[in-house]
Amino acid sequence: MKIATWNVNSLKVRLQHLQEWLVANPIDVVCLQETKQQDADFPQADLQVAGYYSAFSGQKTYNGVAILSRTPLSDVQMGIPNFADEQKRVIAATINGVRVVCVYIPNGQSLDSDKYQYKLKWLAALHDWLAEEIKRYPKLVLLGDFNIAPEDRDLYDPEGWAGNVLVSAPERTAFQGLLQLGLRDSFRLFEQAAKSYSWWDYRMMAFRRNMGLRIDHILISEQLALHCISCVIDKTPRKLERPSDHTPVVAEIQNP
């Protein structure tokens, strides 16, 4: 099973990129973030033509998540249970016996922002929910836009970013807390090129200069990690005209 995460930064704008990418890449399960589309506008028919079932939870302007799958999805769950949240940031489903949890973790804006407090509360709620979920589903994948660069090697300028949102100690501690539930960062299971990132600012010619951050992740439970044979960042779509600022991350799990 090949499983991917991609923050498309508007599915309406990026639908063609997604379609072309799916033609070129035989991915079984694709998790999307920042679709920025109400459910009524979700391009379900187009994706069906491309060979995918879909489950989605969207809203106007902001947020929005979706799971695409070549095989049917069951037990679809939207949002974190018992955590009231207007923002559409979570969708989960079971696919071929694997629990897939797609997340768009809040950005946080800045350390002195209310949005940062929201991010930390959100991460705590995610942690508590997944502690139960992973017991129910030993085969679990948690993937999406985490808005956290876990280590200094995951960003281009650790000194300049020190203490900033996306790299602050409480955010990194929360990330480690997720790993301690029995999840592995699939990207780090393998040898990777230095300066590997998944997001680059639209400004400053950041992509060309590789001024990026690795904030999109695929975390997999120990049981699945035994069968994980690769995890790669695909920079190809970031080179297209009018790209998303994020690029897909793809993991392959053999006979999960």
Place this chain on the structure above:
DNA sequence: ATGGCTTCATAGTGAAGA
């Protein structure tokens, strides 16, 4: 240099992203 782009909701600019 807290900007630099891009998107969305607007119908001028402003918010938000990361």
